[in-house]
Amino acid sequence: QLQLQESGPGLVKPSETLSLTCTVSGGSISSSSYYWGWIRQPPGKGLEWIGSIYYSGSTYYNPSLKSRVTISVDTSKNQFSLKLSSVTAADTAVYYCARPKLFVVVPAAIPAWFDPWGQGTLVTVSS
Amino acid sequence: AIRMTQSPSSLSASTGDRVTITCRASQGISSYLAWYQQKPGKAPKLLIYAASTLQSGVPSRFSGSGSGTDFTLTISCLQSEDFATYYCQQYYSYLLTFGGGTKVEIK
Numbered sequence: 001q002l003q004l005q006e007s008g009p010g011l012v013k014p015s016e017t018l019s020l021t022c023t024v025s026g027g028s029i030s031s032s033s034y035y036w037g038w039i040r041q042p043p044g045k046g047l048e049w050i051g052s053i054y055y056s057g058s059t060y061y062n063p064s065l066k067s068r069v070t071i072s073v074d075t076s077k078n079q080f081s082l083k084l085s086s087v088t089a090a091d092t093a094v095y096y097c098a099r100p101k102l103f104v105v106v107p108a109a110i111p112a113w114f115d116p117w118g119q120g121t122l123v124t125v126s127s
Numbered sequence: 128a129i130r131m132t133q134s135p136s137s138l139s140a141s142t143g144d145r146v147t148i149t150c151r152a153s154q155g156i157s158s159y160l161a162w163y164q165q166k167p168g169k170a171p172k173l174l175i176y177a178a179s180t181l182q183s184g185v186p187s188r189f190s191g192s193g194s195g196t197d198f199t200l201t202i203s204c205l206q207s208e209d210f211a212t213y214y215c216q217q218y219y220s221y222l223l224t225f226g227g228g229t230k231v232e233i234k
Contacts, residue, residue, distance in 0.1 A: 047171065047214055049223040060221045063128075096170055103218060105159070112218040113161035115182065117170035 002027040004097050004118035011124050012091075018084040018123055022097030029078045030055040035100045035111040036080045038071060040093040041120075048093075052100055052111040053080055060111060087125045094120040129153055129217050133226035139234040146202040148229045150215035155195045159219040162191055162200045165228075166211045174213075175200065205231070 008020035022036070029036060037052035051061040053071045061069050065084070073080040084091060096117050103112035130153035140146050150160065158178035163171035173182045175191040178198055188203045202209055210233055215226040 046227050047216075047225040049225070052223075062222065098170075100218075100223075101176070103159075105219070108221065110218065110221045111223065112159070113173060113176040113216065114163075114171070115173035117172075120170050 002099065002116055004099065004116060006095060006097050006118045006121040008121065008123070010122060011126065012087055013127050014088055014125055015086055018082070018087050018091060018095075018125075020082045020095055020097075020121065020123070022080050022082075022118060024078045024080075024099075029073065029080065030075050033102050035060075035102055036073065037098050037100045037111055037114065038082045039096045039098060039114065039117075040091075041096070042090075042093045050082065050084075050095075054102070089125050092123065092125045094122050096120045128222050129156060129220050129224050131215055131217055131224050131226040133213075133215060133229050135229060136227065137230040137232060139232050140205050141234045142205055142207055144205045144234075146205050146209075146231060148200045148213055148231075150193075150198045150200070150226050152196045152198075152217055152219075156217045156219035158194045159217055160191075160193070160198050161216045161218065162189075163214045163216065164209075164211045165214065171214060202231075 003025045012018045035052040038050040051071045053059045068085045070083040098114040098117040100111035132151045134149045160178045162175040165171040179191045212228045212230045
């Protein structure tokens with residue numbers, strides 16, 4: 001059974017870089033059928049997609065965050081990571097990693113629905 | 128970005144009720160829609176994808192329908208474990224977007 005687990009600091013100072021890692025167990029991150037992604041949820045609010053990455057390194061980012069986001073993959077460790085720079089209090093949220101299905105919408109192959117999800121990790125931006 | 132609008136934002140219902148949640152896309156998305164259930168303090172759980180395909184292991188009382196811009200999630204006979212918040216999500220565009228959520232509360 002595939003499982004995902006987020007890890008990283010729970011507290012980040014304003015203007016610094018948020019860094020999280022998602023470790024995948026029970027399956028290979030190098031599967032051709034899936035992307036890997038990050039979603040966040042501010043306290044008491046809805047879900048926001050941050051970005052997704054294919055095992056080859058191909059990425060899709062939310063344009064609203066693109067200038068500050070980097071998602072990378074390490075197939076040797078079966079992990080993928082998120083870096084969000086220049087954080088503010090507005091970036092305080094529960095951050096989830098999840099596996100989106102690769103879906104072909106001609107001519108592209110895009111991330112689609114998310115399953116499974118990690119348990120999530122709360123990251124607070126505060127001095 | 129494709130905007131997903133859910134209604135209602137919350138509803139109160141009793142065990143055994145039939146519940147319908149609506150999700151409307153700001154442009155046509157064919158059937159490229161998923162539904163999730165989220166309980167407090169937990170990660171979302173996939174219920175339905177491709178607008179009407181039930182994810183393995185999800186009870187058959189959940190069903191989805193719609194295409195184009197209008198979609199519905201129906202719970203045919205509400206159970207105590209179904210009180211949660213439900214989200215729709217489109218994948219017609221690589222810029223994935225979620226609806227604002229519908230909280231199903233106990234009446």
